[in-house]
Amino acid sequence: LVKPGDIVVVNGTSRSLLLLDSNGGYKSVLYDLDNIAESIYAVAFKADTKEIIFTINGSARVGAVSVVDGTYRTLISDANLTGALKGLTQLNNGDILVAEINNIERFTTNGVRRTIVSGVTWPNTLGGTSTTAEQVHATANGGFIVCASGSDNVKRYTENAVIVGAAVVSGIAATTDALGCIELTDGRIPLPFIKAHCS
Numbered sequence: 582l583v584k585p586g587d588i589v590v591v592n593g594t595s596r597s598l599l600l601l602d603s604n605g606g607y608k609s610v611l612y613d614l615d616n617i618a619e620s621i622y623a624v625a626f627k628a629d630t631k632e633i634i635f636t637i638n639g640s641a642r643v644g645a646v647s648v649v650d651g652t653y654r655t656l657i658s659d660a661n662l663t664g665a666l667k668g669l670t671q672l673n674n675g676d677i678l679v680a681e682i683n684n685i686e687r688f689t690t691n692g693v694r695r696t697i698v699s700g701v702t703w704p705n706t707l708g709g710t711s712t713t714a715e716q717v718h719a720t721a722n723g724g725f726i727v728c729a730s731g732s733d734n735v736k737r738y739t740e741n742a743v744i745v746g747a748a749v750v751s752g753i754a755a756t757t758d759a760l761g762c763i764e765l766t767d768g769r770i771p772l773p774f775i776k777a778h779c780s
Contacts (some may be wrong), residue, residue, distance in 0.1 A: 582648060582650060583633070583648035584612075586603030587603060588605065588657075589601075589633050591621045591624055591635065594620050595620060595622055596613060596619060596621065597613045597621070598621060598633065598635060602700045602703065607751050611633065612651075614637065614688070616639060616640070619638065619640055620638050621636065621637055622638055622666055622668070622683055623635060623667060623669055623680075624636075624670040625669050627690075629675055630645070632647050632656075632683075633648060634671070636667065638665050638666055638678060641663060642657055642662065642666075643666070643677070644656060657677070658675075659686075659688075661704075662681060664682035667680035667713070667716065667717075668680045668714070668716030669717060670718050670719070670725060672723065672740060673719060674723065676688065676690065676695065676698070677689075677690065678725060679717075680717050682714075683706055683713060683715060684714070685705050685707075685717060685742075685761055686703060686704045687703040687732065689731060689733060695707065700740045700741075701741050701742050707736065707742060712734070714727050714728075716729035723740045724738050724739045725737075727762075736763065
């Protein structure tokens with residue numbers, strides 16, 4: 582169904598996951614929510630089960646669609662997920678991180694909520710509550726990066742939520758929000774979705 586090089590797109594307020602080919606041409610709707618009060622915010626790839634996973638707002642949960650046959654399942658549905666869900670990623674160890682307002686929630690690969698991992702309490706504010714974590718992205722070394730609006734910065738963490746180095750400001754202070762981030766193979770972090778504020 583989903584081939585190497587294909588692109589999965591959601592615009593952050595849509596009810597649909599769109600599947601595009603490697604040139605950006607439309608292929609199909611990969612998944613469509615039935616409830617008009619719900620929307621899909623972010624997507625990631627779950628390597629161990631070969632699924633596209635995505636956050637759903639309105640009735641906060643994480644869905645999963647198989648890239649092999651297109652079947653859908655609810656991966657994470659937890660009573661503690663009550664805020665707006667943002668980005669998500671799967672760590673190298675299989676755990677899934679979900680950005681929820683000012684917190685990062687942590688789940689096993691099977692969707693079971695984790696509250697203590699290696700002595701670290703989850704959900705975790707990762708050192709501050711004045712920002713909104715927009716996207717979380719697993720890094721090649723087993724850690725993750727978080728980009729945020731409000732503080733307009735990107736921070737790198739170990740797998741156990743220990744900050745690595747200093748925060749990097751994503752753009753001109755107080756004028757941009759870092760809404761998305763990934764790590765390239767050379768370790769650089771591009772910020773593909775930066776929203777300018779006009780005053």
